[in-house]
Amino acid sequence: MKNFGRSVFFLFLFSFGVLSAQNVQFYLEPSQIEAGEVAILHVKYQGDADLQPVQKRYESKHVQVYFLGHSSETQIINFKVSKSKLLKYQVSSDKVGKHQVPKIIVLIGNETIESPDLFFEVLPTRPKVRSQRPQSLIDQLLQGMEPDFGPNEKPEVGFQLNKYNCYLGEPVIGYYVLYYSNMNRPYLERDPNRSISYPFFLSETLQGVTVQIEPEVLKDGLLRRTLVYGKEIYSLTPLKPGRFQLGETKFVVGDGLQFGAVHDSLPVKPAMIEVKPLPKPSPIGYQGAIGDYTISHSFPNRKAYDKEPYYFTILVKGEGTGAGIEPPLELKGFEDSIHFISKSKKKSFQRLPSGEYGFYSEVSFQYSWEPNGIGERQLPKAKIVFFLPKENRYEIRELKLPSIQVEPKPDRTLSKPKKDPSFSLSNYFLWSIGLIVFSAVMFGSWLKLQAEQKQKVVWKEMEEILGQKKGIFLSDYLKGKGLPETEIQFLLQLQSSSPSKSWFERMKELGRKDQNKIQSIFKILNERSMI
Incomplete structure (x- = not known):
C-alpha cells in the first residue's frame, strides 16, 4: 500500500513589485523542527549586484536568528545554466509551538529588501528509535558517523506531481520529496554534478511558492517522515503526448546533526506521467489555449468622433497560463479601419476560485478604431476558444461589443479673443496695484526657494558623508565621531522606519522639534568630518 499524502500548495504574497525586480527569494527549511534543532533560512538572489x-x-520573543555566511549555487535545467548568490541564517527557538521569524533585512546593491512573513513550528522531542541489529567492533568505534538504518529504512528521494494524467499543453506542478525514518535533522541538496532534464516539457521554476505535504506518510508498508525540497518547485508544460519519466537526477542526503555524518548521493525515483492528446477535431479559431477564461471589454465612453482614433480594450482572464489566447476581435466584413495595437499578459501562481492552486492569467488587447461616417455604429x-480539461471539451465564448455614437469632428481651431470695449484707462491703476502685489509674492517665494536650496546642499553633503551606511555599520560610524548614544539611537530608528528614503525625505516628515534636533546633529557631524 502506497500513500504519498495529499499535497497542498501555498502562495507567499510578498511584495512582488520589489522582489520581482530584484529576483530575490526567502525560504525556510525545514518548516517543522524538534526542540533543540535549528532551521535554516536561505536568501537566494539571481543578479549582478552584491548581496x-x-x-x-x-531576536524576537522565543526566536533567535544568527547569520551563518555566504555561498553560491549553480543550476543546470534543460541545459540552461543559472547562477545564484545565497545568504544563510540559523533559526532556533526554545519554546514548543508555532513561531514567526523576525524580519530579515538584506542589502542588494544600494537597495534594502525585507523578508516576507515566514513561520516554523517547534515540536516536542520524540524518543529516538534505533534498530536492534548486532553491532561489530568497527560499528561501535564509528558509531554516530553514519546513520543506523534498519531493514527497508534507507532514505529515498522521489519526484512528485500534483497530477499524473494531463492533456497536451496543460501545466503540472513537480517537486522533490525525501522519505526517511531515522534522521535527527535530514540534509537534502541536489547533486551539483548532475543536471535536470525534462524531455518534451517546457519547465519553469516557480518563485515565492512552497509545497506542504503530510509530515508522515505510509510508504511501502512503513511510516516515513517527509521533507520537501523547497528550493526548486517546477511548472511543467507538456509539448508532446505520450508516457514520460520526469525528475531523474541525484540528491545528496545525510543527517546534518551527526558529527562526521556520511552524505550519500542518491538517485531520484522519477515520476511517470501520461500526456493525453487533445480531442479532435478542434473548433475553428482554436490556438492551443487550455484553462477556463472569461472575456470582457473596457470602453472610455460611448461617444466617438468622425475620422478620429477611438481606443478600447478587450480583456481575457481566468484559470490558465494565458498561452494560446490570441487577439479575439473578428474584423472580417467590418467596413471601418480597426487596428490591433498591443497585447499584454500578467500571470501568477495563486489560489484559484475553485479552491485549488494554479496559474491565473490576465491578457489585455488594445485596439484603435477610426470611424468613417456619423451615426450609431x-x-x-x-470570441475566444479554449479547452476545458476538467470537462474534456472545447469552449467558445463570445462577447457582443456595445454600439458607439459617432458625432461630427469638432472644430478645434483657436478663435481670437474679442476686445472688451468696457476696458478703459481707469483700470490701469488696479492693474498696477495687482502687479506690485504679485511681484512681492514672487520675490518672497524666490527668497524661500534660495533658503531651501542652501538647505538641500547641506543635506547632500550629509548624504555623501553617511553614504550607504545602515544598521550596525551606521552605528559604528557615529560612535567613531563621538556622537552620544541617545542621538545614535534616534538616527537608527529614523533610518529603520523608512529604509528606502533619503535623509532629506525622512527629515521632511518630522515635526519642527525633531527637524531642529537632526539639523544640529548633522551640523556636528559635518564639522567633525572636515577635521
Whole structure:
C-alpha cells in the first residue's frame, strides 16, 4: 500500500513589485523542527549586484536568528545554466509551538529588501528509535558517523506531481520529496554534478511558492517522515503526448546533526506521467489555449468622433497560463479601419476560485478604431476558444461589443479673443496695484526657494558623508565621531522606519522639534568630518 499524502500548495504574497525586480527569494527549511534543532533560512538572489546582510543577529520573543555566511549555487535545467548568490541564517527557538521569524533585512546593491512573513513550528522531542541489529567492533568505534538504518529504512528521494494524467499543453506542478525514518535533522541538496532534464516539457521554476505535504506518510508498508525540497518547485508544460519519466537526477542526503555524518548521493525515483492528446477535431479559431477564461471589454465612453482614433480594450482572464489566447476581435466584413495595437499578459501562481492552486492569467488587447461616417455604429464581436480539461471539451465564448455614437469632428481651431470695449484707462491703476502685489509674492517665494536650496546642499553633503551606511555599520560610524548614544539611537530608528528614503525625505516628515534636533546633529557631524 502506497500513500504519498495529499499535497497542498501555498502562495507567499510578498511584495512582488520589489522582489520581482530584484529576483530575490526567502525560504525556510525545514518548516517543522524538534526542540533543540535549528532551521535554516536561505536568501537566494539571481543578479549582478552584491548581496550582503545588514545585521548578523536578530531576536524576537522565543526566536533567535544568527547569520551563518555566504555561498553560491549553480543550476543546470534543460541545459540552461543559472547562477545564484545565497545568504544563510540559523533559526532556533526554545519554546514548543508555532513561531514567526523576525524580519530579515538584506542589502542588494544600494537597495534594502525585507523578508516576507515566514513561520516554523517547534515540536516536542520524540524518543529516538534505533534498530536492534548486532553491532561489530568497527560499528561501535564509528558509531554516530553514519546513520543506523534498519531493514527497508534507507532514505529515498522521489519526484512528485500534483497530477499524473494531463492533456497536451496543460501545466503540472513537480517537486522533490525525501522519505526517511531515522534522521535527527535530514540534509537534502541536489547533486551539483548532475543536471535536470525534462524531455518534451517546457519547465519553469516557480518563485515565492512552497509545497506542504503530510509530515508522515505510509510508504511501502512503513511510516516515513517527509521533507520537501523547497528550493526548486517546477511548472511543467507538456509539448508532446505520450508516457514520460520526469525528475531523474541525484540528491545528496545525510543527517546534518551527526558529527562526521556520511552524505550519500542518491538517485531520484522519477515520476511517470501520461500526456493525453487533445480531442479532435478542434473548433475553428482554436490556438492551443487550455484553462477556463472569461472575456470582457473596457470602453472610455460611448461617444466617438468622425475620422478620429477611438481606443478600447478587450480583456481575457481566468484559470490558465494565458498561452494560446490570441487577439479575439473578428474584423472580417467590418467596413471601418480597426487596428490591433498591443497585447499584454500578467500571470501568477495563486489560489484559484475553485479552491485549488494554479496559474491565473490576465491578457489585455488594445485596439484603435477610426470611424468613417456619423451615426450609431456597431463594433464587431469578440470570441475566444479554449479547452476545458476538467470537462474534456472545447469552449467558445463570445462577447457582443456595445454600439458607439459617432458625432461630427469638432472644430478645434483657436478663435481670437474679442476686445472688451468696457476696458478703459481707469483700470490701469488696479492693474498696477495687482502687479506690485504679485511681484512681492514672487520675490518672497524666490527668497524661500534660495533658503531651501542652501538647505538641500547641506543635506547632500550629509548624504555623501553617511553614504550607504545602515544598521550596525551606521552605528559604528557615529560612535567613531563621538556622537552620544541617545542621538545614535534616534538616527537608527529614523533610518529603520523608512529604509528606502533619503535623509532629506525622512527629515521632511518630522515635526519642527525633531527637524531642529537632526539639523544640529548633522551640523556636528559635518564639522567633525572636515577635521
